[in-house]
Amino acid sequence: MNAQSYIASQAANQPSRINSAGRRFASLFITHAILLTGVAFILLPFIWMLITSIKPPDEVFNAQLRLWPKQFYGIENYTMALTSAPLLRFALNGLIVCGGILIVQLLVAIPCAYALAKLKFPGRNALFVLVLLGLCVPEQVPALPIYIGLAKVDLLNTYFAMMVPFFLSVFAIFLFRQFFRSFPDDIIHAARLDGMSEFEIVWRIVTPSAMPAIAAFAVFSFVAHWNDLYWPLIVISDVNLAPPPLGMMFFSDAEAGTNYGALTAAATILTAPLLIVFLFARRRFIEGITMTGVK
Amino acid sequence: MAKVELHNLRKSFGSAEVLSDINLSIKDGEFLTLVGPSGCGKSTLIRIIAGLEPQTSGSISIDDQSIDHLRPHERRVAMVFQSYALYPHMSVFSNIALPLTMTALNLYERLPLIKLLSPRRRKIMKQIGEEVKAIAAQLQIEPLLGRKPAQLSGGQRQRVALGRAMVRHPAAFLMDEPLSNLDAKLRVHMRSELAELHQRLGSTFIYVTHDQVEAMTMSDRVAMMDAGKILQLGTPDELYARPANIKVAQFIGSPTINLLPARVGQDGQVELSGKPLPIRANLTEGSNITIGIRPEALQPEIVTHTLPHQASLPVHLRRSEHLGSEKILYFGVPDVEDLTVTSRVAASVPDASLKITNLAFDPSACHLFDGNGERIEVAAVASGRQSANIDKRFLPTGSHVS
Secondary structure: OOHHHHHHHHHHHHHHHHHHHHHHHHHHHHHHHHHHHHHHHHHHHHHHHHHOOOOHHHHHHOOOOOOOOOOHHHHHHHHOOOOOOHHHHHHHHHHHHHHHHHHHHHHHHHHHHHHHHHOOOHHHHHHHHHHHOOOOOOOOOOOOHHHHHHHOOOOOOHHHHHHHHOOOOOHHHHHHHHHHHOOOOHHHHHHHHHHOHHHHHHHHHHHHHHHHHHHHHHHHHHHHHOOHHHHHHOOOOHHHHOOHHHHHHHHHHHHHHHHHHHHHHHHHHHHHHHHEEEHHHHHHHHHHHHHHHHO | OOOOEEEEEEEEEOOEEEEEEEHHHEEEOEEEEOOOOOOOOHHHHHHHOOOOOOOOEEEEEEEEEEOOOOHHHHHEEEEEOOOOOOOOOOOOOHHHHHHHHHEEEEEHHOOOOOHHHHHHHHHHHHHHHHHHHHHHHHHHHHHHOOOOOOHOOOHHHHHHHHHHHOOOOOOOOEOOOOOOOOOHHHHHHHHHHHHHHHHHHOOOEEEEEEHHHHHHHHEEEEEEEOOOEEEEEEEEHHHHHHHHHHHHHHHHOOOOOOOEEEEEEEHHHEEEEEEEEEEEOOOOOEEEEEEEEEEEHHEEHHHOOOOOOOOOEEEEEEEEOOOOOOOEEEEEEEEEEEEEEEEEOOOOOEEEEEEEEEEEEOOOHHHHEOOOOOOEEEEOOOOOOOOOOOOOOOOOOOOOOO
């Protein structure tokens, strides 16, 4: 190519380059605009909760929509929430219930998932189909028989009653089974040759490598049971055993009445632990989801 | 130290038979290689010996004691895997120490936290630590003991996997393509290291590979497998010089052996493209056979000056490849399309002299295979043999021309 034609072609290229940069900017702008709209919709209730929790009662019901309160009333609301309701008790109950559920779920689901993913035995596929079918059973279906059973053995109004229906998580079995399937067989073979029993292989070799999946599942499980109102409402009538949502309900009925400022302050306090858990597990959570290709 | 014996070993997955009637006796301290194309059942065989898969029938014994009922870790064998199979979340030290901790410590001494209660444990762990360090020193991986497998290169992982196998002082080492994940240069290096290791340890090695060069260079004996059967068992030399089967002939040796279609004429006289050769085969007239000639046994006229007792094949040059000290020539044969004949000569042979030439070969260097691919012995070499008058300058190094 001679110099002249090179310059000519450069000149011809110039506008197209500007064009493509502009187009890229526009597409980025549109993508982000759409995403930000979505974020706004998702975050709005949360932000509204935070703002209401620092508003005085008369401003909560003001017809004028205001983002920031004229009068900062946070201290009063939070003091009210902390003093008039056993919020820490609710949080502790939530922690015990969610922690207990998660631990038993992992203890059961990990060996099950390993067996379904790596061991060869007759009926394995049939069992896996049962697991898949188990995913389709809503929790409300077995509620009545479990309730009657708990009543018969006099276990209503206990932590155990709140946890027992969730001990066996088919979702966890499914999630871990998908994850374990990609675990190299050779490593399991090597462990067998080194003298490990199957249980040791599960807990010492396979589980440590499944941390992303476990973290992801932990977040799912913790959030779901922390926020669960349905089951505790059925089996718990003692305020001292109430997990956060049920406690909030008791609180709004008895103490706060229509004091939404204090109510949202309580809600904020009770959501905080979840947020902290998620922030810690966030990276692994996302890894786990993308690696297993579930949800 | 152990002698490993396989008796009538069979394995099938459903109706597909992967191994049929394998009988093999591996001597104490022998380096035996199972070689064959992928899917020939060699990996399955080594897994059955390790106890990782059950055989359908037949038995395995080590030192005349049956090990069929034993679980993998009770069999006194150690295995090195193609993928190394290191425990990803454990340090190199823990990886190598694991087989020892599994045998030396009981269940409670292995449980987290509870293990700290055992007074015995600390002493045992100290011994194990020393043993691991000694192995690491042998393999020159001492500085790596604190690292995780993900921080190691392929060659280093390979050594760690070897260390984990060695630390158990097994009766036999089973190696399942341990070098095939390494790059070419490192593979050559590790090949000689493995051979040295075998000499030093004096243990029985059973080595699986699909690479005939590994099989030829490292082994005492080679078992060539195909479609679940052992086609030939012998020293690397025997497999090369007297292949029992056309598949063995094709698999062993690089460049691949030349296979020329031929037929048996009157009195068992072998005819190559209609021309009688000075060799006979004990087969009925009209049988189709295949002649196999190694590339170094097939020399252009300029090298051999065709001797009276030699046969020759008119050819024309298609392509030549320089490999430094030697070159590989690819010839076309007139009248036979698609047939390429390979010859290995010294790099000094000028291409110009090869445009159209005759390839001379000694009839005694021919391997004959019948229609089923089985070797048939050359019954007689017809004309009297004379000492060859070969221009030594043009011969590739290491070639055998009688």
